[in-house]
Amino acid sequence: MADEFDDLPKPAPKExxxxxxMELRFLQEDAILRAKPNENERCQSCLYYLNPDEEISYCWHPKLRILVGGEWWCQWWEKIPEE
Ligand code: SF4
Structure with a gap:
């Protein structure tokens, strides 16, 4: 059985x-996106974090529009306005 799978091509990244x-790396550098909070600022408490109940959620900041982790942070962090 193992020999059968040895003949299959190994998965490899495509072009x-x-x-x-590269696109995401530029985006990350532009946003100064970090995979950790900046003191009390984190994605999960940011205006642009779509679903604060989830550990990973969509960031709708117009310059990002990607999935981010709740503990992450970027320079565009913005406080959620009080209602
Ligand atoms: S704008 Fe920045 S801090 Fe706010 S959710 Fe998006 S990535 Fe996180």
């Missing part, structure tokens, strides 16, 4: 993956 990786 599109290199391209996406």
């Amino acid at each position: 599109i993956d290199e391209q996406r990786s």
